[in-house]
Amino acid sequence: MERLNGGTSVALVLATLVIGLGGVGCKQTGRVPITADTRGERESPKILPIALIEFSDQVPDLLARDLYSLPVVRDTPGDVRIILGDIKNSTGGLVPTSDFELVQGRIRSNLINSRVGREKLVFVERRARLARIADAEAVVGDDPEFPVTPEPYDAQNTYTLLLDVERVGRGDTQLYRMDALLVSFLNNQIVFSKDYEIKQVN
Amino acid sequence: MNARVISSLLMSVLLLGGVVGGVGCASTPRSSRLQVEDFQEIAGAMSASLSREFAQRGPSDEPWVVSIQRVTNLSGDVLTVGEQWYPMGKLVSSRSMQELWDAHRVMVVIPAERQRLLLTRSPGEFDERFGGVQGGERTRPTHVLNATLRSVTRGGFEARTDLYVAEFEMTELASGTPVWNDRFELKRQALGAVWD
Amino acid sequence: MRVGGVLTLWVAVVLVGGCHAPRLETPTDAVLTGQYTEAAAFVRRQVVEEKGSRRYVLTRMRVGVMELAAGEPERAEGSLAEVYDLLRTQGINADKTVATVVVNEGVRVWKGEPFEQALAMTYFGLTEGVLGSWDNVRAAAQSSLFYLRDFGQGDEGSGARPRVTGSVGVGVGAGGGGGRSRVRTGGVSSLDLMLRAAEAEERGEPDYLDTGYVAEASDFTLGYLLHGIASQQLGRDDEARDYLDRAVWLNPALGPLRDRLWDEPYNAVLVASYGLAPRKEAYGPGRALARFVPVFGSTPSRLSVSVDGRQQAESHVVTDVNRLAIDHRWNNLEDLRLAKVALGRAGILVGSVIASRGFSRDNDTVGLIGLGIVALGFYMEYQAQANTDYCDVFPQRFYVVPLWLEPEDGVASEGSTVEMQVGNRPGASARLDGVRGAAAGQPAKLIYFRVPAYNGNGSAGDGDRRRIASSLGSE
Numbered sequence: 059m060e061r062l063n064g065g066t067s068v069a070l071v072l073a074t075l076v077i078g079l080g081g082v083g084c085k086q087t088g089r090v091p092i093t094a095d096t097r098g099e100r101e102s103p104k105i106l107p108i109a110l111i112e113f114s115d116q117v118p119d120l121l122a123r124d125l126y127s128l129p130v131v132r133d134t135p136g137d138v139r140i141i142l143g144d145i146k147n148s149t150g151g152l153v154p155t156s157d158f159e160l161v162q163g164r165i166r167s168n169l170i171n172s173r174v175g176r177e178k179l180v181f182v183e184r185r186a187r188l189a190r191i192a193d194a195e196a197v198v199g200d201d202p203e204f205p206v207t208p209e210p211y212d213a214q215n216t217y218t219l220l221l222d223v224e225r226v227g228r229g230d231t232q233l234y235r236m237d238a239l240l241v242s243f244l245n246n247q248i249v250f251s252k253d254y255e256i257k258q259v260n
Numbered sequence: 261m262n263a264r265v266i267s268s269l270l271m272s273v274l275l276l277g278g279v280v281g282g283v284g285c286a287s288t289p290r291s292s293r294l295q296v297e298d299f300q301e302i303a304g305a306m307s308a309s310l311s312r313e314f315a316q317r318g319p320s321d322e323p324w325v326v327s328i329q330r331v332t333n334l335s336g337d338v339l340t341v342g343e344q345w346y347p348m349g350k351l352v353s354s355r356s357m358q359e360l361w362d363a364h365r366v367m368v369v370i371p372a373e374r375q376r377l378l379l380t381r382s383p384g385e386f387d388e389r390f391g392g393v394q395g396g397e398r399t400r401p402t403h404v405l406n407a408t409l410r411s412v413t414r415g416g417f418e419a420r421t422d423l424y425v426a427e428f429e430m431t432e433l434a435s436g437t438p439v440w441n442d443r444f445e446l447k448r449q450a451l452g453a454v455w456d
Numbered sequence: 457m458r459v460g461g462v463l464t465l466w467v468a469v470v471l472v473g474g475c476h477a478p479r480l481e482t483p484t485d486a487v488l489t490g491q492y493t494e495a496a497a498f499v500r501r502q503v504v505e506e507k508g509s510r511r512y513v514l515t516r517m518r519v520g521v522m523e524l525a526a527g528e529p530e531r532a533e534g535s536l537a538e539v540y541d542l543l544r545t546q547g548i549n550a551d552k553t554v555a556t557v558v559v560n561e562g563v564r565v566w567k568g569e570p571f572e573q574a575l576a577m578t579y580f581g582l583t584e585g586v587l588g589s590w591d592n593v594r595a596a597a598q599s600s601l602f603y604l605r606d607f608g609q610g611d612e613g614s615g616a617r618p619r620v621t622g623s624v625g626v627g628v629g630a631g632g633g634g635g636r637s638r639v640r641t642g643g644v645s646s647l648d649l650m651l652r653a654a655e656a657e658e659r660g661e662p663d664y665l666d667t668g669y670v671a672e673a674s675d676f677t678l679g680y681l682l683h684g685i686a687s688q689q690l691g692r693d694d695e696a697r698d699y700l701d702r703a704v705w706l707n708p709a710l711g712p713l714r715d716r717l718w719d720e721p722y723n724a725v726l727v728a729s730y731g732l733a734p735r736k737e738a739y740g741p742g743r744a745l746a747r748f749v750p751v752f753g754s755t756p757s758r759l760s761v762s763v764d765g766r767q768q769a770e771s772h773v774v775t776d777v778n779r780l781a782i783d784h785r786w787n788n789l790e791d792l793r794l795a796k797v798a799l800g801r802a803g804i805l806v807g808s809v810i811a812s813r814g815f816s817r818d819n820d821t822v823g824l825i826g827l828g829i830v831a832l833g834f835y836m837e838y839q840a841q842a843n844t845d846y847c848d849v850f851p852q853r854f855y856v857v858p859l860w861l862e863p864e865d866g867v868a869s870e871g872s873t874v875e876m877q878v879g880n881r882p883g884a885s886a887r888l889d890g891v892r893g894a895a896a897g898q899p900a901k902l903i904y905f906r907v908p909a910y911n912g913n914g915s916a917g918d919g920d921r922r923r924i925a926s927s928l929g930s931e
Contacts, residue, residue, distance in 0.1 A: 088448065088449070088450075089295075089298075089446060089447070089448055090421075090447050090448070090449055091447065092423060092445050092446065092447045094447060094449075096414070096419070096421040096447075096449045097418075097419040097421075097449070097451065098292075098414045098415030098416065098419035098420045098421035098449055099414040099415075099421050101414075101415065101416040101418075101419060102414040102415060102416065104414055106414075107412045107414065107421070107423045107447070110412060110423075111423075144694075145694075151698075154695075155694060155695060155698075156334060156410065156695065157412045159334070159410060160410045160411075160412055160423075160425055163408070163410060163425065163427055163443075164425065164443070167427055167441055167442075167443050170438055170441045171441060171442070180437050181437065181438060182435070182436040182437055183431060183436040183437075191404055191431075191433065290545050290546045290547050290548075291541070291544050291545045291546065292544075292546075293541065293544050332591055332690075333589075333591040333592055333594075333595055334591060334594075334690075335595060336595060336598045336599065337544070337595055337599070338537075338540060338577075338580055338581065338584065338592045338595045338596045338599065339592065339595070340533060340537055340584070340592075341533075341584070341587055341588075341589055341592075344589070416603070416671065417603070417605070417671065418546075419546075420546065450545075450546045450547075451546065451547065452546030452547015452548070453546060453547050453549070454546055454602060
């Protein structure tokens with residue numbers, strides 16, 4: 059076989075590059091795994107989505123583990139009610155609060171579908187929201203029998219799940235901390251806390 | 261095979277590669293919006309999950325009257341009203357209503373929003389003696405089936421990524437507790453100038 | 457800015473001229489007199505069906521805007537959904553600026569200037585809102601609040617990676633207000649930017665137009681306001697507060713509107729528009745650059761709204777489209793890129809820099825060498841006139857007014873009569889009968905209405921009408 063001449067070699071390299079780059083280019087767009095690290099994410103100073111996912115997976119696991127060991131929970135007969143609470147977003151406006159609602163939603167969904175969720179926890183809607191739904195659904199007339207809103211919740215076994223987020227930013231470096239807190243409605247006691255830190259350099 | 265032939269072949273490969281690469285990339289969605297197949301996949305997965313929930317109920321269980329609401333869109337992307345109804349409609353329409361009632365004691369009613377529209381567009385169609393103010397009286401639901409779509413958007417001028425989480429839930433109205441909950445997550449990214 | 461350089465560039469663009477596709481005809485009379493069904497039919501006839509056509513998006517955008525004005529939100533949804541999907545598609549025009557636009561400008565897909573894209577997204581949101589979907593109003597408003605490219609007054613960003621400053625939607629800082637609007641007007645001129653680009657190129661730096669900017673949060677007040685109202689309607693009060701506060705921070709005159717949204721009950725939100733968007737025209741003897749020229753003036757006239765004969769509210773101008781159109785941050789600088797490529801190929805760009813240095817140092821020889829290079833370039837270059845396609849049916853301004861109307865709750869009633877008046881201009885008024893607000897407990901209704909400039913009984917405005925029609929080339 060003859061040796062490839064210079065032009066042929068160049069063509070070979072170029073062909074490889076074109077095909078290779080074409081492939082890479084195509085792979086970079088479209089549907090990607092939710093844990094994938096993308097260019098759009100790397101270029102943004104906002105907290106990485108993977109951090110939101112990891113944190114919202116960790117909290118339910120730990121909460122499920124700790125819940126039975128908490129005297130206030132263990133000693134309370136019946137179900138433990140949890141209402142999703144507020145999000146304190148102290149990122150200086152850089153990250154929208156709706157991003158952390160996704161975290162809250164995932165924590166709640168994970169807990170509902172966990173063993174402890176099925177056995178001991180009851181996530182309840184805010185009564186105001188329920189009232190709105192019930193109001194909208196009861197189209198014609200008023201029915202005193204119809205439970206427009208559930209009975210007020212008992213503070214003894216009702217908790218709220220809060221989320222605090224803080225950011226420290228210097229130049230291209232951002233440090234984020236998220237903290238999930240389970241707080242008793244009875245005495246404001248924090249009965250569970252789990253935090254998560256991530257430092258990003260853009 | 262001489263060098264010229266090899267060279268020609270390689271040049272052909274080069275051109276073909278360019279064309280294929282170009283076509284391949286061009287046909288790949290350059291948008292981080294939810295695509296048609298995403299809607300289908302979400303609806304399919306959630307329908308299967310709901311079936312498993314219904315399967316746990318028998319004919320002697322307390323009846324459920326379920327009202328369906330369209331997807332609440334809290335994502336950063338617009339979904340038309342049709343796109344908001346599509347996955348919810350698929351949750352219901354893929355099964356026999358009669359079987360749902362006979363085997364699992366589940367009845368599905370049209371949402372209040374739709375009923376209001378019907379009554380508004382059909383004034384005087386119904387005899388008040390047979391039902392309420394303007395027509396058929398609403399069968400009051402015991403549960404609502406709804407979904408919320410959220411997204412996290414990241415990017416700059418040349419790249420955008422959207423992480424979508426669609427959470428589906430059936431809630432008992434009397435207690436405010438979820439009786440079924442599941443979610444579908446996906447991420448889409450697109451490269452290229454966001455506006456140009 | 458060096459006068460010599462600017463002069464040289466100016467001389468250069470004189471010779472970079474050429475032909476362009478005929479402008480789309482504006483249904484001026486129908487729009488100004490409130491005959492929106494006719495106007496919608498008119499622009500529908502101009503729709504381009506070929507997907508690769510430059511005007512594919514533009515013609516659909518015009519149809520959606522007019523269909524919504526004509527009270528056909530279901531039809532508008534179809535048109536605007538397609539526009540939105542294409543606007544959300546990235547990189548449509550990648551590599552076409554250099555390779556294609558100069559050779560054949562018709563191939564580049566028109567997506568509109570950034571301010572036109574933001575308005576198109578807003579119109580999609582308004583359409584969804586009229587159809588009862590506040591969550592989509594929120595999503596569309598969010599989409600309209602994209603980052604802008606700010607080239608500022610200096611060239612601190614030259615050659616560096618674009619920087620992101622500020623944030624969109626929240627974090628407006630304490631103590632916002634102070635009575636002065638924070639929206640900017642004017643800014644850097646096209647010729648300034650061209651000269652900076654030329655200097656960067658001469659220094660061997662990356663393209664100034666691609667790197668010399670700082671990414672800055674949007675100042676699209678209407679987007680923040682609609683996002684805030686939508687969030688409020690969805691029960692997301694914290695988010696609503698952030699966005700409404702941001703709108704007021706940008707335009708303190710909107711403070712009373714924000715307070716009203718929080719303190720007084722309302723069951724309808726009226727979004728009213730008025731006037732015609734500024735006209736895009738090529739300028740400079742070579743007609744190589746493009747600019748927007750107001751058709752309707754940017755007056756501070758308020759919108760007064762009466763319900764059933766009682767004055768219920770007054771609104772300041774929320775967004776003035778004229779202001780966006782002349783701000784370089786709201787323009788994609790396509791004309792500059794086009795002219796720069798043309799000039800660059802001819803060596804004119806480098807000549808401009810040499811000439812500018814020569815003139816700035818009073819060194820005639822160097823200046824003349826530069827001019828010589830420019831002159832040589834003239835003979836080597838072909839023509840590349842700026843494209844002047846623009847969405848001509850957008851309004852000039854927007855107002856937002858929360859209202860309390862006869863609720864839609866099944867009780868037999870005639871509904872409310874809503875009367876609107878822009879300033880005290882004769883003819884700039886409208887009356888809507890039988891309008892209803894949302895029933896108790898339901899989210900407010902969103903009502904979109906385009907106030908005509910001449911409602912048929914305002915003879916005092918006929919002169920203006922002729923002037924506007926004339927300026928749009930349709931009379």
